Amino acid sequence: MLSVRQTIRVQHLSLRTEQAYLKWILHFIRFHKNQHPDQMGASEIRTYLNWLADQQQVAASTQNQALAALIFLYRHVIKREIGPIDGIHFVKKPPRAPTVLSREEVKRIIAFLDGDDSLITRLLYGCGLRLLEALQLRIMHLDFDNRSIIVFNAKGSKDRRVPLPDSLQAPLREQIERVRLMHQADLQLGLGAVWLPEAYARKYQSGNRDFKWQFLFPMSRVSEDPVSGKTYRHHLLASTFQRRLADAIRQSGITKRASSHTSRHSYATHLLEMGYDIRTVQELMGHVDVRTTMIYTHVIQASNRLVKSPLDW
Known part of the structure; x- marks a missing residue:
């Protein structure tokens, strides 16, 4: 092994x-x-x-x-091509429409969150980010002058830019200052390093202590990297956030099958409802195939075709 x-x-x-x-x-x-x-x-x-x-x-x-x-x-x-494998009983993925929250439901969930959890949730919904894309954001990925966020090395190893909501500019600037204070304290203790992708680690040998490389949502404590054994301040764990988000969803009284990814579904659906074209939404979502984005148009069409029950006549 x-x-x-x-x-x-x-x-x-x-x-x-x-x-x-x-x-x-x-x-x-x-x-x-x-x-x-x-x-x-x-x-x-x-x-x-x-x-x-x-x-x-x-x-x-x-x-x-x-x-x-x-x-x-x-x-x-092993360095051996195994060729085509006939006769595999591939499990069929059942068709399932994505869960979409209303704007009011998103606000209800956010009301039961605070601190980093609240800001992360607003980024997920306000920018259509995947959870790890939000947690892996670094200080330098926020471009306030151009009002955008750089999603670095996203799914498929591609970068993309998404608009930075005006309502998040002030909270994000405050978050950066909190990270700055934490980083300064770490440096005084001889710490302050973060994990860098290997190519960047070779190119910028002392870059892992630069403030711009620090995670936007760092953990409250440093930890040992399981690969290198070095001590880093890693980003907030996905499992930690997901647990607190699940609590907020339950407290909000929402009974839909919601998760962190539901915010991304809601973002795409609401953009299409606002009149943005499918190609723009595809680019913002980082979808390689427009057919992936098309599922959200089906959600809108289904909601528009709701049949009025005879009971309500």
Whole structure:
């Protein structure tokens, strides 16, 4: 498994991807009674994936992640193309319309949040960010002069710009000052470093202590990086925020199936309702395929076609 880990890190995949791939590869090996992967191939992969689908009844995304891990193993570690794998029982992803909150519902949830949690939620809805995109924002990604936010290395390893809401300019400036005070205190203790992507870490060897690289939403304490073993101040954990957001949703009395990603769905839907064209919304959302954005037009069309019940006549 050491060679798998090393290959993943050479390709600069995320820690979460590393953990997921190692888990699935190890599970695949144990499923086949500890046979070495080099002695297996397409047949064993098909058997394993079909077992996940038929016996374990995993979700489509889970089965796809397991397949991606195994393809990575054979293509990049074992250096062998396994070719087409026929006969896989692919789990069908059930069609599901995205949950969309009304503007009033968004405000009700925010009312039960404070501090970083409130500001993060307003960014998710006000800019259409994914949760990790918001948590991984750094000071230098806020462009107040151009009233925009740079979403750095987003899904698909692409950057994009989104408009910075006027109502968030003052709260974000206040947040930056809080981070500045925290960073100054860290520097006095000989700390103040943050994790940088490897290419940037090589180019800016002391850049991880520059204020501009600090996370906009840092954790309250420093921690040891699991890869390098160095002490950094990391960004707020997604699980911590999600737990507090779930509490706020429950306290608000909203019974829709809502999460942090619901704010992003609501952002896209509300932009289309306001008359913005589909290509603009696609660009702001960072969708590669416009068909992904089109789902929100279906949500609007469905709401416009609501049939009046005879009971209300």
